Amino acid sequence: xxxxRPGSGDLHGSRPASPPGGPEEKDPSQSDTGDVFIxxxxxxxxxxxxFGYELLFRSGAANVYDSSDPTEATSRLVAxxxxxxxxxxxxxxxxAFINVTRDILxxxxxxxxxxxxxxxxxxxxxxxxHDVIEACKALKRRGYRIALDDFVDxxxxxxxxxxxDMIKVDxxxxxxxxxxxxxxxxxxxxxxxxxxxxxTPTAFADARAAxxxxxxxxxxxxxxxxxxxxxxxxxxNYLRLLAELNQPAHTxxxxxEIIKRDVGLSYKLLRYVNSAFFGRARRIESLIDxxxxxxxxxxxxxxxxxxxxxxxxxxxAALQAMAVTRGNFCERLAAASPVSISAADAFLVGLxxxxxxxxxxxxxxxxxxxxLTSEVTETLLGEETPLxxxxxxxxxxxxxxxxxxGTRTVALGIPQGKSSVLYRDAITWAHETCSQLSR
Numbered sequence: 001x002x003x004x005r006p007g008s009g010d011l012h013g014s015r016p017a018s019p020p021g022g023p024e025e026k027d028p029s030q031s032d033t034g035d036v037f038i039x040x041x042x043x044x045x046x047x048x049x050x051f052g053y054e055l056l057f058r059s060g061a062a063n064v065y066d067s068s069d070p071t072e073a074t075s076r077l078v079a080x081x082x083x084x085x086x087x088x089x090x091x092x093x094x095x096a097f098i099n100v101t102r103d104i105l106x107x108x109x110x111x112x113x114x115x116x117x118x119x120x121x122x123x124x125x126x127x128x129x130h131d132v133i134e135a136c137k138a139l140k141r142r143g144y145r146i147a148l149d150d151f152v153d154x155x156x157x158x159x160x161x162x163x164x165d166m167i168k169v170d171x172x173x174x175x176x177x178x179x180x181x182x183x184x185x186x187x188x189x190x191x192x193x194x195x196x197x198x199x200t201p202t203a204f205a206d207a208r209a210a211x212x213x214x215x216x217x218x219x220x221x222x223x224x225x226x227x228x229x230x231x232x233x234x235x236x237n238y239l240r241l242l243a244e245l246n247q248p249a250h251t252x253x254x255x256x257e258i259i260k261r262d263v264g265l266s267y268k269l270l271r272y273v274n275s276a277f278f279g280r281a282r283r284i285e286s287l288i289d290x291x292x293x294x295x296x297x298x299x300x301x302x303x304x305x306x307x308x309x310x311x312x313x314x315x316x317a318a319l320q321a322m323a324v325t326r327g328n329f330c331e332r333l334a335a336a337s338p339v340s341i342s343a344a345d346a347f348l349v350g351l352x353x354x355x356x357x358x359x360x361x362x363x364x365x366x367x368x369x370x371x372l373t374s375e376v377t378e379t380l381l382g383e384e385t386p387l388x389x390x391x392x393x394x395x396x397x398x399x400x401x402x403x404x405x406g407t408r409t410v411a412l413g414i415p416q417g418k419s420s421v422l423y424r425d426a427i428t429w430a431h432e433t434c435s436q437l438s439r
Contacts, residue, residue, distance in 0.1 A: 038420040039400035040090055043097065043194065043216045046208055048316035052095030052119065054216065056400040075109055087113065089424050092431050095119050097147065102126055105135040115143030119166065124150040128159040136163045147194065153182055161186055168194040168216070171207055183211040218399070220316045223356040223363075235359055237262075238307040242352075243370045245300050245307070252291045255299060260287055265306055272302070297344065304351060305433055312358045319357060321430055326394045327351030328433075329426035333390045336422060337412040345376050346390050352380060353391065397423045 040053040087096055097119045100110060110120060120139065126132065136146055140163065147166035150173075151157065161167075167186075169179060183193055195207035198217035201224050207215055244258050260266050266287060273290040274283055284290050291299055305324055312320040330350035334341040352370075356363040367377050379387040389411045396404035397419070409416050 037405050039397050042318055043214050045214055048220055050094050050318050051214055052097055053091045054097040055090060058402045089428050097121055099123055102132055105132055119145045119147050121147045121149045122160055166192045166194050168196050170197055171195045172197045176206055176210055179210045220319050221354055221357050224360055235311050238311045239369055241307050245303050247371055252296060255291055256287045315358055321434055323351055323354045324433055325426050325430040326353055328429045329394045329423055330390045332422040332426055336414055339412055341386050345373055346387055348376050349379050349387050349391050350394055
């Protein structure tokens with residue numbers, strides 16, 4: 001149930017990489033030590049726009065890298081980001097935050113990454129000896145930025161402060177008063193503070209008031225609940241559209257009746273099917289021709305994403321991107337799993353999982369207005385269903401929950417490395433889809 005270009009190949013499988021050594025060269029993300037998990041966590045600015053992503057790596061199902069060699073871990077992350085997953089795919093042009101070790105700094109491994117797009121995170125365990133400080137200075141001369149992760153203001157870490165472009169502070173481990181005092185004490189022009197583990201809108205507001213410039217966490221995906229009567233009518237109209245679109249059965253003519261009630265949706269559908277994306281010589285001028293061209297399932301997916309986009313128009317762009325990525329990733333997981341799972345239902349679970357944040361009402365209230373299958377509804381409400389492992393694996397990839405990634409890939413019968421490839425492809429699909437909708 002995806003919107004894909006006709007003839008583009010297997011939507012749900014992995015796209016073959018083309019490393020420099022040719023098709024027979026080994027995929028760096030599939031080393032002898034095991035498969036790779038890639039996760040990313042968003043970093044937003046005060047306007048809740050994406051500034052960057054912290055890229056995180058683990059091998060296999062272990063909660064720590066299984067070779068106990070953090071240098072090799074970052075080396076494989078860099079190799080994977082460049083030649084397999086693609087830095088542009090993982091960050092979509094935003095800044096890439098990458099953890100570095102002493103050996104990585106001294107070896108210059110990160111030089112394969114573009115300096116204008118890369119922020120090097122110095123872990124709190126790193127000792128600022130002479131060689132490390134000189135390596136940081138050399139990388140800064142090349143244009144790389146330095147961030148201090150989980151910063152603690154003590155004598156041991158202070159030599160790093162003069163080199164830092166960013167300082168990341170765990171807002172759950174420090175009091176608001178201590179945070180304000182820290183920013184006042186060591187703040188200077190050119191030094192930005194990043195609040196980590198910002199998980200609620202209230203925490204975001206507090207951190208912004210304290211003087212942080214950037215924010216890492218999932219506060220934007222938490223609902224700010226309002227009364228039902230305060231929900232804008234336009235959002236309610238799109239909710240009703242979603243409900244109708246996802247009835248168990250619709251004829252193409254029935255879908256036409258639903259879509260043509262919304263002038264904007266009708267216009268965008270015709271513009272979509274007449275775009276270069278489809279490469280049609282003959283112009284499509286009627287909704288029914290458009291539906292016949294694209295197909296019922298793909299139109300349902302397209303219209304659902306359209307409706308979701310309209311509902312999230314007053315929310316951070318990262319929220320819509322996350323919902324669309326979840327939907328497509330869940331669909332890909334269901335299609336790749338030998339377990340009998342409906343890919344169409346998996347798509348809806350991922351897509352609708354953030355409706356409460358978009359609408360500002362409790363999810364159970366919203367779901368009562370949508371005639372979804374019982375399995376989709378139960379999954380969204382937290383019950384154990386065949387779709388639950390799919391949803392939990394999608395969330396685990398967002399939050400770098402390595403334990404859950406390991407157990408859920410096993411439950412779904414999906415090779416561990418493949419889930420990261422599917423996640424990468426879902427990120428690409430979501431970016432392309434959201435870009436089309438914004439035109």
